[in-house]
Amino acid sequence: MAKKEGMRWNLDEILPAKKFDELWKEIEQDISKYDFFLPKFSPEMDRDGFVAFMKFDEKIIEKLARLGGMPCLWESTDQKSQEAKLLKSKAEDLVLRFSNKTRKISLWLQGKEIDGFVRLDDKNAERLFKTLPALQYGMMYSRKLARHTLLENEEKIITEKDMTGAGVLVDLRELIETEFCFKFKPKGKKEKIFNNAAELLKHVYSKNANEREAACNSLLEKYKENIDKFFMVYQAIVKDWRYDYERRGYESAIQVRNIGNHVPDKAIEVLLDVCRTNRDVYQRYFRFKAKELGMKRLRRHDIYAPLKIAKDEKISYEESKKLVLSTFDEFSKGFGEKARRIINDRHIDSHPRQNKRGGAFCLTLMPSIAPYVLLNYTHTARDVSTMAHELGHGIHSLYAAHLPMAAQHANLPLSETASTFGEMVVFEKMLEKAKNDKVRKAMLSDKMADSFATILRQAYFVMFEKKAHEAVRKGITAEQLSGLYMEMLKEQFGDSVDISPIYRYEWARIPHIVATPFYCYAYNFGELLSMALFARYKKEGVGFVPKIEKVLSYGGSEDPDKGLKEIGVDMCSREFWEGSFEIVRGWQEKLEQY
Numbered sequence: 001m002a003k004k005e006g007m008r009w010n011l012d013e014i015l016p017a018k019k020f021d022e023l024w025k026e027i028e029q030d031i032s033k034y035d036f037f038l039p040k041f042s043p044e045m046d047r048d049g050f051v052a053f054m055k056f057d058e059k060i061i062e063k064l065a066r067l068g069g070m071p072c073l074w075e076s077t078d079q080k081s082q083e084a085k086l087l088k089s090k091a092e093d094l095v096l097r098f099s100n101k102t103r104k105i106s107l108w109l110q111g112k113e114i115d116g117f118v119r120l121d122d123k124n125a126e127r128l129f130k131t132l133p134a135l136q137y138g139m140m141y142s143r144k145l146a147r148h149t150l151l152e153n154e155e156k157i158i159t160e161k162d163m164t165g166a167g168v169l170v171d172l173r174e175l176i177e178t179e180f181c182f183k184f185k186p187k188g189k190k191e192k193i194f195n196n197a198a199e200l201l202k203h204v205y206s207k208n209a210n211e212r213e214a215a216c217n218s219l220l221e222k223y224k225e226n227i228d229k230f231f232m233v234y235q236a237i238v239k240d241w242r243y244d245y246e247r248r249g250y251e252s253a254i255q256v257r258n259i260g261n262h263v264p265d266k267a268i269e270v271l272l273d274v275c276r277t278n279r280d281v282y283q284r285y286f287r288f289k290a291k292e293l294g295m296k297r298l299r300r301h302d303i304y305a306p307l308k309i310a311k312d313e314k315i316s317y318e319e320s321k322k323l324v325l326s327t328f329d330e331f332s333k334g335f336g337e338k339a340r341r342i343i344n345d346r347h348i349d350s351h352p353r354q355n356k357r358g359g360a361f362c363l364t365l366m367p368s369i370a371p372y373v374l375l376n377y378t379h380t381a382r383d384v385s386t387m388a389h390e391l392g393h394g395i396h397s398l399y400a401a402h403l404p405m406a407a408q409h410a411n412l413p414l415s416e417t418a419s420t421f422g423e424m425v426v427f428e429k430m431l432e433k434a435k436n437d438k439v440r441k442a443m444l445s446d447k448m449a450d451s452f453a454t455i456l457r458q459a460y461f462v463m464f465e466k467k468a469h470e471a472v473r474k475g476i477t478a479e480q481l482s483g484l485y486m487e488m489l490k491e492q493f494g495d496s497v498d499i500s501p502i503y504r505y506e507w508a509r510i511p512h513i514v515a516t517p518f519y520c521y522a523y524n525f526g527e528l529l530s531m532a533l534f535a536r537y538k539k540e541g542v543g544f545v546p547k548i549e550k551v552l553s554y555g556g557s558e559d560p561d562k563g564l565k566e567i568g569v570d571m572c573s574r575e576f577w578e579g580s581f582e583i584v585r586g587w588q589e590k591l592e593q594y
C-alpha cells in the first residue's frame with residue numbers, strides 16, 4: 001500500500017513495558033498476603049470476610065492479567081522479540097507461584113477435603129457464594145466439576161503417569177508426522193518434494209485439478225503407510241480416556257467434554273443429529289459446484305476448488321472499517337458504540353508484517369480495559385468478515401464489562417454469539433452492496449464451502465469418534481477402524497462426491513481426534529447456536545435485538561441453558577437447531593439463482 005493505512009495497537013493501557021518490574025514486585029508481595037487469609041477459611045466463616053477475600057483475590061488476578069497480557073500481545077506482533085519472550089516467561093513464573101499459593105483455597109471452595117481445613121459443604125458454599133451473585137454460577141459449577149476429581153494423591157499419580165504415557169503418545173504421533181516427506185507429482189509435471197504438510201496443503205485449493213489430486217493423494221499416502229502406528233497411538237489414547245472417565249464417574253466418553261463445556265448431553269445429541277439429517281444441503285452444494293466446474297461429479301479433492309467466476313475485489317481497510325461500523329450501527333446502537341470504543345482506544349493491530357503471527361483473535365483481559373483485536377488484513381471480502389467476527393467477540397466482552405473478571409467471559413455455548421451475529425449482518429450487507437451477481441455468487445460459494453468445513457465436517461468427526469470409542473472397547477483392527485471412517489464419509493457425501501479409497505485413512509491425520517477427544521464439536525457448536533439465534537432474529541426482527549443483548553450481558557455469570565430459556569430458546573430442541581440450517585439452505589438457494 002502506497003498510503004499508510006491501518007493501525008498498530010497501543011499496549012500502554014495494559015502496562016508500559018518500563019513498569020513491568022515494578023508491578024512484578026508488587027504482585028510478589030501481594031501473593032505473600034494470602035497467608036493472612038488462610039486461617040480464616042472455614043464453612044462458618046462470615047460473609048464479609050469472604051467478600052473481602054474475593055475482592056482482594058480479584059485485584060491480584062487483574063494485576064497478573066496485566067503482567068502476562070502485555071508481553072503476550074507484544075509477542076504476537078513480534079514473534080522474534082526476545083524482550084517480549086523474557087517478560088512473558090517472568091510473568092509465567094509468577095502465575096505459577098500464585099497458583100501454588102492459592103491452590104488450597106481453590107480446592108477448598110470446590111468442596112474438596114484439604115488437610116488442616118474443615119470441608120466446605122454445599123449449604124455453606126451457597127450461603128457464601130450468594131454474596132457475589134455474578135460469580136455464583138461459575139463457583140457452583142466448579143464444585144460440580146470437582147465431583148469428578150479423585151483424591152489428591154491419585155490425581156498426582158495420574159498427572160505424572162500422563163506425562164510419561166498419554167502425553168508422550170500425542171507427542172510421538174506428532175513426531176511421526178513431522179518427519180514426513182511428501183512426493184508431489186501432478187500429472188504431466190515434474191515431481192517435487194515437500195518437507196512439511198503446510199506447503200503441500202496450499203495445493204488443495206489450487207485451480208488445477210491435477211494439483212489438487214496430487215496434493216491430497218501425497219498427503220494421505222503417508223498416513224496409509226503408517227496406519228499401524230497411528231492406530232496403535234489412537235487405540236491407547238481411547239483406552240486411557242475410558243479408564244479415566246469411568247474412574248471419575250462420568251456416564252459416557254463424550255460427557256467429559258460436555259460437562260467441561262457447560263453443555264447438556266442432550267443438546268449435543270440433538271445437534272449432531274440435526275447436522276446429519278441436513279447433510280443434503282451440502283450435497284446439493286457439491287452437485288452445484290460440479291456443474292459450475294464442468295464436471296459430472298466432484299471428487300473428494302475438488303470440494304475446495306475455487307469457482308472461476310470473479311476476480312477478488314480489493315476492499316481498503318478504511319472502507320472495510322466504515323462498512324462494519326455502519327452495519328453494526330444499523331443492527332444495534334450498542335454494537336456500533338462498542339466496536340468504536342475498541343478502535344478509538346487503539347486496540348487493533350490490523351495489518352500483516354514481518355514476524356507478526358498469522359490469523360486473527362480477540363483477547364479480553366479484564367472488564368476495565370477494552371479487548372484487543374489482532375487482524376491480518378489483506379483486502380479481501382473474507383478479511384472484512386474476520387474483522388466483523390473479532391470485533392463481535394470484543395463487543396460481547398464489553399456487554400459483560402459490568403461483571404467481575406472471572407465472570408466476563410461467556411461459556412462455550414454462547415461464546416460465538418456476538419461474533420457470529422457481527423459476521424452475519426456484515427455478510428448480508430456485503431452481498432447487498434456487491435458490484436454484481438458474479439461477485440455475489442463467488443461470495444456465497446465460499447460461504448458454503450467454509451460452512452461445510454466448520455459445520456458438517458466437524459460434526460462427522462465427532463460422530464466418528466463416538467463410534468470409534470465404542471469399537472475400541474469391543475476390539476477393532478486398524479483396517480476395520482478405517483473402514484468405519486469410510487462408511488461415515490459415504491454417509492456424509494452421499495452420491496454427491498466420489499471418494500477414492502485412500503480417504504479411509506484420513507481420520508489418522510486429524511490431530512484433535514487424538515489429542516483432545518470430542519473437541520471438534522466446539523468448532524461448530526457456538527457458531528450453529530448463534531446461527532439459529534440469527535434465524536430467530538430474522539423472523540422476529542428488531543424486537544429480538546434487546547433479547548440478544550441481554551444474553552450477551554450475562555457473560556459467564558449465568559447458566560447458558562437458563563439464560564437462553566429466558567429468551568424462549570431451548571438448546572435441547574430440534575426445532576431450534578433446524579433454524580441454523582434454514583440459514584445455510586437460504587445461502588444455497590440464493591447461490592443457485594445466480
Ligand SMILES: [Zn+2]
Pocket residue numbers: 389393416419
Ligand atoms: Zn470466534
